[in-house]
Amino acid sequence: MILQANNIDFYYNSDQKFKIPDINLDAGDQLLIIGKSGSGKTTILNILGGLLKPKSGEVKINGTSVYSLSGATLDKFRGKNVGIIFQKPHILSALNVEENLKIANFFAGESNRLIEPLLKELGIYEKRKANVNTLSEGEAQRVSIARALVNNPKVILADEPTASLDDENADNVIKLLQQEAEKYKAVLIIVTHDQRVKDHISNQILIGAKL
Numbered sequence: 634m635i636l637q638a639n640n641i642d643f644y645y646n647s648d649q650k651f652k653i654p655d656i657n658l659d660a661g662d663q664l665l666i667i668g669k670s671g672s673g674k675t676t677i678l679n680i681l682g683g684l685l686k687p688k689s690g691e692v693k694i695n696g697t698s699v700y701s702l703s704g705a706t707l708d709k710f711r712g713k714n715v716g717i718i719f720q721k722p723h724i725l726s727a728l729n730v731e732e733n734l735k736i737a738n739f740f741a742g743e744s745n746r747l748i749e750p751l752l753k754e755l756g757i758y759e760k761r762k763a764n765v766n767t768l769s770e771g772e773a774q775r776v777s778i779a780r781a782l783v784n785n786p787k788v789i790l791a792d793e794p795t796a797s798l799d800d801e802n803a804d805n806v807i808k809l810l811q812q813e814a815e816k817y818k819a820v821l822i823i824v825t826h827d828q829r830v831k832d833h834i835s836n837q838i839l840i841g842a843k844l
């Protein structure tokens with residue numbers, strides 16, 4: 634199993650507890666987590682991705698109990714093993730496209746070998762020297778995807794990746810994520826309230842019920 638999350642409990646305030654189902658996924662598995670706005674989708678993604686420690690339960694990635702790590706060790710583990718595509722593209726505007734990918738490699742102690750193939754696969758190779766402020770929203774989204782994948786992570790997590798995209802681009806982004814996850818044999822989890830994504834991934838869980 635590449636990703637195991639079992640018996641997870643979490644709350645910000647004890648009167649609002651999240652009900653988080655067990656999630657156990659093998660290399661190449663894909664999962665859609667669907668839920669309304671405010672149901673806790675981003676919260677779950679952060680817990681699975683090593684960004685938010687649950688109150689109880691365990692998250693294991695490739696056999697390592699993520700929250701047994703802390704500080705710089707956890708940061709490095711996350712950088713190497715988890716690729717996160719945030720709702721709003723998290724790319725650094727002071728750096729060009731290629732530099733954004735290089736810095737992600739650098740922090741994970743990885744080589745730059747995937748930069749060129751990823752830029753080509755995602756159709757942004759021509760933009761590699763571009764200032765990220767000059768990119769269209771769809772291009773910026775693809776740079777975010779490239780950055781999430783550049784360390785060849787075991788787990789890819791995408792938070793509402795289609796929220797701001799039109800139908801055609803939404804379709805393309807989901808297909809790209811699936812294609813890349815398959816190619817690199819990573820687990821892919823997409824959280825969304827976007828009904829358009831539902832047809833693409835049959836393995837689905839619905840969240841929202843609060844205890």
Ligand SMILES: Nc1ncnc2c1ncn2[C@@H]1O[C@H](COP(=O)(O)OP(=O)(O)OP(=O)(O)O)[C@@H](O)[C@H]1O
Pocket residue numbers: 645646668669670671672673674675676677826
């Ligand atoms: N840091 C925090 N402190 C307290 N409450 C929080 C915090 N972050 C989120 N919440 C609350 O937890 C609930 C779930 O938030 P979360 O962002 O996980 O939902 P979501 O399903 O991703 O929503 P959306 O689809 O609108 O992004 C919301 O009621 C939110 O207000």
